[in-house]
Amino acid sequence: MTGHDWIYWLFGTLRWSDFPPKGDLIADCAAGIAIAAPLAVVVLLTVKHRWRWLWEEWLTSLDHKRIGIMYTVIAFVMLARALIEAGLMRMQQALAVNADGVVSPEHFAQLFSTHGTAMIFFTAMPFLTGVINYVMPLQIGARDLTFPFLNAVGLWLTAAGAGIVMASLVVGKFAIGGWSAYPPFTETPFSPGEGVDYWIWAVSLASVGSMLSGINFAVTIYKERAPGMQLFRMPLFCWCALCTAILMIFAMPPLTVATGLLALDRYAGFHFFTNDLGGNMMAYANMFWLFGHPEVYILVLPAFGIWSEVISTFSGKRLYGYPSMVFAVMCIAVLSFTVWLHHFFTMGQSASVNAAFGIATMLIGIPTGVKVYDWLLTMYRGRIRLTAPMLFAITFIACFVIGGLSGIILANPPVDFAVHNSLFLVAHFHNMLVPGTLFGLLAGYMFWFPKVFGFRLDERWGRIAWVCWSGGFLAAFMPLYILGLMGATRRTAQFYRAEYEPFLLFAWAGAWLIAFGFVALLVQLWLSVKRRDELAAPIGDPWDGHSLEWWTPSPPPEYNFAVLPKVVDTETFTVMKRQESAYRSPDSYEDIEVPRNTGIPVIIGAAACVCAFALVWHIWWAAVAGFAAAWGALIVRSFDTDQMRTIPAADVRRQHEAWLTRARAATPIDRFAELEPANRGRAVATQ
Amino acid sequence: MNDNVARHPGVAAESSHPEVHRKPEPVMFGFWVFLMSDLVLFAVLLATYATMSVHGVAGGPAPRDVTDLASAAIETALLLASSFTFGLASLAQKYEQDPRQTVRWLLVTAALGLAFLGLEARDFVRLVADGAVPQRSGFLSAHFTLLACHGLHVAAGLLWVGVLLMRMRVGRLQQVVRLRIMRLALFWHMLDIVWVAIVTVAFLFGAV
Ligand code: HEM
Ligand SMILES: [Cu+2]
Numbered sequence: 002m003t004g005h006d007w008i009y010w011l012f013g014t015l016r017w018s019d020f021p022p023k024g025d026l027i028a029d030c031a032a033g034i035a036i037a038a039p040l041a042v043v044v045l046l047t048v049k050h051r052w053r054w055l056w057e058e059w060l061t062s063l064d065h066k067r068i069g070i071m072y073t074v075i076a077f078v079m080l081a082r083a084l085i086e087a088g089l090m091r092m093q094q095a096l097a098v099n100a101d102g103v104v105s106p107e108h109f110a111q112l113f114s115t116h117g118t119a120m121i122f123f124t125a126m127p128f129l130t131g132v133i134n135y136v137m138p139l140q141i142g143a144r145d146l147t148f149p150f151l152n153a154v155g156l157w158l159t160a161a162g163a164g165i166v167m168a169s170l171v172v173g174k175f176a177i178g179g180w181s182a183y184p185p186f187t188e189t190p191f192s193p194g195e196g197v198d199y200w201i202w203a204v205s206l207a208s209v210g211s212m213l214s215g216i217n218f219a220v221t222i223y224k225e226r227a228p229g230m231q232l233f234r235m236p237l238f239c240w241c242a243l244c245t246a247i248l249m250i251f252a253m254p255p256l257t258v259a260t261g262l263l264a265l266d267r268y269a270g271f272h273f274f275t276n277d278l279g280g281n282m283m284a285y286a287n288m289f290w291l292f293g294h295p296e297v298y299i300l301v302l303p304a305f306g307i308w309s310e311v312i313s314t315f316s317g318k319r320l321y322g323y324p325s326m327v328f329a330v331m332c333i334a335v336l337s338f339t340v341w342l343h344h345f346f347t348m349g350q351s352a353s354v355n356a357a358f359g360i361a362t363m364l365i366g367i368p369t370g371v372k373v374y375d376w377l378l379t380m381y382r383g384r385i386r387l388t389a390p391m392l393f394a395i396t397f398i399a400c401f402v403i404g405g406l407s408g409i410i411l412a413n414p415p416v417d418f419a420v421h422n423s424l425f426l427v428a429h430f431h432n433m434l435v436p437g438t439l440f441g442l443l444a445g446y447m448f449w450f451p452k453v454f455g456f457r458l459d460e461r462w463g464r465i466a467w468v469c470w471s472g473g474f475l476a477a478f479m480p481l482y483i484l485g486l487m488g489a490t491r492r493t494a495q496f497y498r499a500e501y502e503p504f505l506l507f508a509w510a511g512a513w514l515i516a517f518g519f520v521a522l523l524v525q526l527w528l529s530v531k532r533r534d535e536l537a538a539p540i541g542d543p544w545d546g547h548s549l550e551w552w553t554p555s556p557p558p559e560y561n562f563a564v565l566p567k568v569v570d571t572e573t574f575t576v577m578k579r580q581e582s583a584y585r586s587p588d589s590y591e592d593i594e595v596p597r598n599t600g601i602p603v604i605i606g607a608a609a610c611v612c613a614f615a616l617v618w619h620i621w622w623a624a625v626a627g628f629a630a631a632w633g634a635l636i637v638r639s640f641d642t643d644q645m646r647t648i649p650a651a652d653v654r655r656q657h658e659a660w661l662t663r664a665r666a667a668t669p670i671d672r673f674a675e676l677e678p679a680n681r682g683r684a685v686a687t688q
Numbered sequence: 689m690n691d692n693v694a695r696h697p698g699v700a701a702e703s704s705h706p707e708v709h710r711k712p713e714p715v716m717f718g719f720w721v722f723l724m725s726d727l728v729l730f731a732v733l734l735a736t737y738a739t740m741s742v743h744g745v746a747g748g749p750a751p752r753d754v755t756d757l758a759s760a761a762i763e764t765a766l767l768l769a770s771s772f773t774f775g776l777a778s779l780a781q782k783y784e785q786d787p788r789q790t791v792r793w794l795l796v797t798a799a800l801g802l803a804f805l806g807l808e809a810r811d812f813v814r815l816v817a818d819g820a821v822p823q824r825s826g827f828l829s830a831h832f833t834l835l836a837c838h839g840l841h842v843a844a845g846l847l848w849v850g851v852l853l854m855r856m857r858v859g860r861l862q863q864v865v866r867l868r869i870m871r872l873a874l875f876w877h878m879l880d881i882v883w884v885a886i887v888t889v890a891f892l893f894g895a896v
Pocket of ligand 2: 293294341343344569
C-alpha cells in the first residue's frame with residue numbers, strides 16, 4: 002500500500018487545503034467567528050467553573066422545559082448566522098448591478114443555500130419545537146411528554162445537524178444547490194466535493210429528530226391530558242401543536258427518502274435522479290415537496306397557535322370562534338398534503354393536473370381566512386393592551402394577508418409560469434415566513450419568557466425590536482415583489498439592469514433594519530437579565546392568562562403541577578381565578594416520579610455528528626464507529642433499569658405551599674398595570 | 689387522562705387487569721404512530737419503484753428479468769411463518785408462567801428471519817453475478833433499494849431480538865421486557881405486511 006492510500010484510509014478526502022484560510026476574506030471571517038465563538042464559550046465555562054453545572058443541570062436533563070429552552074438557544078444561534086448571510090446577500094445584490102459586488106457567484110450560491118437551510122431546518126424548526134416542548138405539556142396539565150428520553154434524543158440529533166452546518170463554515174464548503182438541493186445539479190458530475198454531502202447529512206439528522214418530536218407531541222396530546230381536558234377544551238395552541246405533530250410524522254419520511262436516495266446516487270453510483278440510465282429528477286421534486294409543502298405549515302401552524310393565545314390574552318377576551326379555529330387548523334393540515342405540485346407547475350405535467358393543484362392550493366385560503374377573521378373578531382371590542390407581542394400580532398395580521406394574496410396569485414399556473422423563479426416568489430414566501438413564523442415565535446418568546454425564567458422582558462426594547470423587525474421586513478421584501486414583476490430572477494449574484502438598483506438598495510436598507518431588530522432582541526435580553534429583580538414575576542401570572550401554564554410558579558417546578566388540575570373549560574385558569582380557587586391549598590399530595598438525568602442522548606447526538614462528518618469526508622472507519630456508537634448507546638440504555646426518581650410528597654407539599662403562601666400575599670395588580678414594576682405575577686381582570 | 693379512553697387490547701400484557709393495561713397504553717400507541725411514519729417511508733419507496741420499473745429501465749434488465757418467483761415464494765413462506773411463530777411467542781408470554789417458552793418461540797422466529805435474509809442475499813448475489821447491478825439503471829437502483837430497505841428492517845428486528853434475549857438473561861420477564869416484546873411483535877408483523885406489498889408490486893406485477 003502506498004503512503005497516499007494510508008492517508009485516504011485515515012482521513013478520507015479531507016486535506017489541509019480544506020481548512021482556513023480559504024483565500025476569501027468574508028469566508029475567512031466567518032470561519033474565524035465559527036471557531037472563536039465556541040472557544041469563547043469554552044473558556045468562559047472553564048473560568049467560571051460551570052462545566053459540571055452545565056452537564057448536570059442542562060445537557061443531561063430530560064425535563065421537557067429544559068429541552069425546550071435548549072432548542073430555543075440553538076434556534077437563536079442559527080438565526081444570527083442566517084441573518085448575517087441574508088444581509089450579505091442583500092449587500093451583494095445591491096452592489097452588483099453592472100458590477101462585481103463583494104462575493105463571487107459561487108460564494109453567493111453558498112450563501113443562499115446555507116441561509117435557506119439554516120433558517121428552515123435549524124432556526125424555525127428548533128424554535129417551534131422548543132416552544133411546543135415547553136408550553137404544550139403545561140397547557141394540557143401534564144407532568145412531561147410521554148417519552149422524555151426520545152425528546153432528548155431528538156434535541157441532540159438536531160444539535161448534531163446544526164453542528165454539521167456550522168462545521169461547513171470552517172472545514173470545506175457547503176452546497177451551492179439551494180435549500181432544496183435539486184438534482185441533477187446536486188449529483189456528483191455537477192457538484193463533486195463535499196458541499197451537497199454536508200447538506201444531505203445535516204438535513205437527514207434534523208428530519209429524523211423532527212419525526213421523533215412529532216411522535217412525542219402527538220402521543221402526549223392524545224394520552225397525557227389532565228382529568229377533564231377533553232380535546233375541545235384544549236387551548237388553541239395545543240390544537241396547532243397536534244396538527245403540527247401529525248404533519249411532522251407524515252411529512253418527514255419523504256424527506257428522509259429523498260436525501261437517502263440522493264446519497265445513494267452520490268456515494269454508490271445509483272441512478273435515481275441522474276440524467277442518464279433511467280434517472281428521473283421529477284421523482285426528487287415529488288418527494289421533496291411531498292415533504293416541503295406540509296413543512297411550510299409545520300412552520301406556520303405553531304405560530305397560529307401563539308397568535309391565538311397572544312391576541313386573546315392581550316385583548317382580555319375569550320378567543321372568538323374557537324370551534325371554527327380548530328376546524329380551520331385541521332383543514333389546513335389535511336389540505337397541506339394535497340398541493341405539493343404547485344412547486345413544479347412549470348416542469349411539464351399536463352394542464353389539467355396543474356389546474357387541479359392550482360385549485361387545491363387556493364382552497365387553503367378559505368380556512369386561513371376564517372382564522373384571520375376570528376383573530377380580528379377576538380380583538381373587536383376587546384380591551385386591548387399594546388404590548389410588544391400584541392404589536393407583533395397586529396403587524397402579522399396585516400402582512401400575512403398580503404402574503405396570502407400573493408400566494409393565491411402564484412397558485413394560478415399561468416401566472417406562476419411568468420413569475421416563478423423570480424424575486425416575486427422570494428418575496429411571497431418571506432412574506433409568509435417572516436411575519437407568520439418568525440414574528441409568531443418571537444412573540445411567543447416574549448409572551449412566555451416570564452413563565453420560563455421568572456422575570457419579564459424589558460418592554461421598551463421589545464417595542465424597539467418590533468419597530469425594526471416590522472419596518473425592516475416591509476422595506477426588505479416589498480421591493481422584491483416589484484423586482485420580481487420586473488423580471489429579476491432569484492438566486493442571482495449580479496444584475497445588468499440599472500432600473501433594479503433603487504429597489505435593491507432599499508431592500509438592503511431593510512436588511513439592515515432587521516439586523517438592528519435582532520440586536521434589539523439581544524439588548525432586551527441583556528437589560529432584562531440585569532434588571533431581573535425589578536422585573537421579577539415569580540408568582541406566575543403576569544398577563545392575566547387563561548390557560549393552565551399560568552397557574553404554576555415561574556419557573557415551574559420540574560414536575561409542573563404539584564396536583565393535577567381538574568379541567569372544566571378551555572380557559573380553566575380564568576374560571577379558577579373568577580371562583581377564587583386558584584391559590585387554594587389542595588387536600589393532599591402524592592409522590593411524583595420524574596425521569597433521572599442521563600448523558601446517553603448527548604452521546605447519541607455526538608456519535609451521530611461524528612458519523613455524519615465522517616460520511617461527508619469519506620472517512621469510513623469513523624463513520625462506522627460513529628454509527629455503531631450511537632446505536633450502542635441506545636442498547637446500553639435499554640439495560641438501564643433505574644430510570645426514574647421519586648420526589649416525595651412532603652417535598653412537593655413544602656414547595657407548593659410556599660408558592661401558595663407567596664401568591665396569596667402578593668397584591669393583585671390590574672391587568673392594565675401589567676408593565677409596572679408592581680407586577681409580581683398575580684394579575685387580575687378589573688372591568 | 690380520561691378513564692373512558694380505549695385501552696390497548698394487548699394480548700400479551702400480563703393480565704387483563706385494567707391497571708396493567710393502562711400503563712402500556714401510551715407506549716404502545718406511540719409505537720403504532722412510529723409504524724405509521726415508517727409505512728410512509730415504504731410507500732414512497734414503492735411509488736418510486738413503480739415509476740422506475742416502467743420509465744427507468746434504460747435498456748437494461750426489466751422487472752421480468754430480475755424477479756425470481758420461486759425464490760420469492762419461499763421467502764414469503766418463511767416470513768409468514770415467522771410472523772406466526774412470533775404470535776406464538778406473544779401468546780406464550782401471556783399464558784405461560786415459564787419465560788423459556790417465549791424465548792423458544794423468539795428463537796424460532798429469529799431463525800426464520802435469518803433464513804429469509806440469507807435467501808434475499810442469495811438473490812442479490814445472483815443478480816450481481818448476472819450484471820444486473822443497481823448502478824446499471826434507475827430501475828435496478830429502485831429494486832435493490834426497496835428490497836434492501838425492507839431487509840435492513842428485518843435485520844434490525846433480529847438485532848432487537850438479540851438484545852431482548854440478552855435483556856431477559858439479566859432480569860426476568862418484567863413489565864418493561866413484556867412491553868418491548870409487544871412492540872417488537874408489532875414491528876415484525878408490519879414487516880410482513882410490507883413484504884406482501886413488495887411481493888405484489890415488485891414480483892407479481894413485474895413477472896406477469
Ligand atoms: C429576516 C430577514 C431575512 C432576509 C433579509 C432574507 C433574505 C433572503 C435572501 C436575500 C434570499 C436569497 C434570494 C435569492 O436567491 O435571490 C433568501 C432566500 C431564502 N430565505 Fe431568507 N431572508 C430572511 C429571513 C428568512 C426566514 C425567517 C426564513 C425561513 C424561516 C428564510 C428562508 C429562506 C429560504 C428557504 C430561501 C431560499 C434559499 C434558496 O434560494 O434556496 N429567510 N432570503
Ligand atoms: Cu407549497
